[in-house]
Amino acid sequence: MRAPYGLNILDNCLTCAVREEHLFCNLSVAAGQRLNEIKSTAVYPKGAMLFIEGQQPRGVFVLCAGKAKLSTSSREGKTIITKISDSGDILGLNAVISSRPYEVTAEMMEPGQANFIPRESLLQFLRDHGEVALRVAEQLSRNYYTAYEEIRTLGLSTSPSEKFAKLLLSWSTKTAQTDGTSQVKLTLTHEEIAEIIGTTRETVSRLFSEFKKKQLLQLKGSTLVIRNRVALEKIVQS
Amino acid sequence: MRAPYGLNILDNCLTCAVREEHLFCNLSVAAGQRLNEIKSTAVYPKGAMLFIEGQQPRGVFVLCAGKAKLSTSSREGKTIITKISDSGDILGLNAVISSRPYEVTAEMMEPGQANFIPRESLLQFLRDHGEVALRVAEQLSRNYYTAYEEIRTLGLSTSPSEKFAKLLLSWSTKTAQTDGTSQVKLTLTHEEIAEIIGTTRETVSRLFSEFKKKQLLQLKGSTLVIRNRVALEKIVQS
DNA sequence: ACGCGTTCGTGACGGCGATCACACCGCGAA
DNA sequence: TTCGCGGTGTGATCGCCGTCACGAACGCGT
Secondary structure, rough: EEEEEHEEEEOOOHHHHOOOOOOOOOOHHHHHHHHHHOOEEEEOOOOOEOOOOOOOOOOEEEEEEEEEEEEEEEOOEEEEEEEOOOOOOOOOOOHHHHHOOOOOEEEOOEEEEEEEEEEHHHHHHHHHHHHHHHHHHHHHHHHHHHHHHHHHHHHHOOHHHHHHHHHHHHHHHHHHHOOEEEEEEEOOHHHHHHHHOOOOOHHHHHHHHHHOOOEEEEEEOOEOOOOOOOHHHHOOOO | OEHHEEEEEEOOOOOHHOOOOOOOOOOOHHHHHHHHHHOOOEOOOOOOOEEEOOOOOOOOEEEEEHHHHHHEEOOOOEEEEEEEOOOOOOOOOHHHHOOOOOEEEEEOOOOOOEEEEHHHHHHHHHOHHHHHHHHHHHHHHHHHHHHHHHHHHHHOOOHHHHHHHHHHHHHHHEEOOOOOOOEEEEEHHHHHHHHHHHHHHHHHHHHHHHHHHHOOEEEEOOOEOOOOHHHHHHHOOO
16 A cells, blocks of 8 residues: 555554553553544655644644654744654644643654544543543653653753763663664754754764764764763763 | 641641632542542641652642742752742642652742642542543643743743743733733742752842843842833843 | 755854852841 | 851853854755
8 A cells, every 4th residue: 555755554553553551552442442433544744744833732643653853943943852753652642631732843754644633532532431531641741751851951951962962872772782882873963953952053063073082972874873871871960 | 726837727728729720629529528538738847848859759749838849950969940839739740640750859938738648549539530530631731831831941042031031021920010010029049040040149140130220120128020021021032 | 967955064253151259248146 | 246157249260152154075856
């Protein structure tokens, strides 16, 4: 099966296949069935905006394939990226639950696919299935934790090098080797990295140079090799 | 009735008396009754720690009287204050729901009183009353919003003056007059203000001087007079 | 191959705010 | 009164990083 934007449609995009601990998994039969009725699947090209900061919440998106970047920006155009979401993530949940505007913009970074659940359907679904509401609360509190982590990064570590080291470590944990090295496919531009750690493109460039010189990392084509985790951890809490 | 720490005990500290829109208000009779059984009231002196960042969650605190400051700090001792809570606020909810350690430290800034609901009791209560779980979810998503607001402040506005102006405005909204002025009782030290906006005590001192000179504010004893809201708003988004 | 746009590297400069240092003030305790 | 102490004002210094500027490198379509 062939979709637009050169992407294969996933015949049955069950989020459970992606994440066992997922919000909408292991539901009662009735709930699962109902969920299937109210969701709809769509395919998005690179650059597509799932929703934009400030819009009234239309519903939530469950990402099945592709990555999306969540960002906020100020009036003068300065932008910060708060999260890179990938398969299994639920986008827009906070806005829908609290009936406030989306607090971020969600933009596809590569072609992808997502399930959409309209706002009203979801709320009614939760009212009908109290047990799921509690799991939604759990999911929200997890979101809160990552937001808080962000606050700590922005508020407590002032220097760009510290934040850069933190970011590298967060990437590295996913593919850690026993010898302390790890490899990551680098899909972000320096500009985007700058928006994540709240600095400028130039500084990110200089940080790469500096960290290469210090043997903390290495670049092989577009794969980033992190060579010394302990040294990075030392920078973080320096 | 007289409590320790020179505080009058509130005979019946119903949070509903404080806030109509409150989480635990307008419950079904059964739920309300049950809630009354599992809660317990205590009085705290100034400086008391309700809970400390990193501790396993024991339960939630519903603040009835007094103010509490929520803060996080890094290993090297740098501290940021993320919120000043007052009557009606629920503290520790995120930690309890997600069963993760408290993400902040809650310290009483003045003598006060709070209801305590133990972790397990609350979770069981929510399992038994699905309709309340949804309201908890709403509360959590509101928390998320304020956290996000914090992220925007820290990440998007770089200069201390901008953040200071933002803080003043947030104070001012509560007591706004028609002529654009407002009065606030100033209970925080410069040091604490510095920890809120992520700068140093000295800079806060200089900001006060600067803003006084610009006729933006005025100090009468310990009451702060905000004289020009529009000018402050201009600084925020400059 | 050519040109064009995006991304990246790096130098020069300047300003802002962190840091240090010290004086001052108000207030409660001895 | 005289300490001591927590809070406050303010000058001097200095280093980091944001800004501007430019050129190189890479990918991409025609």
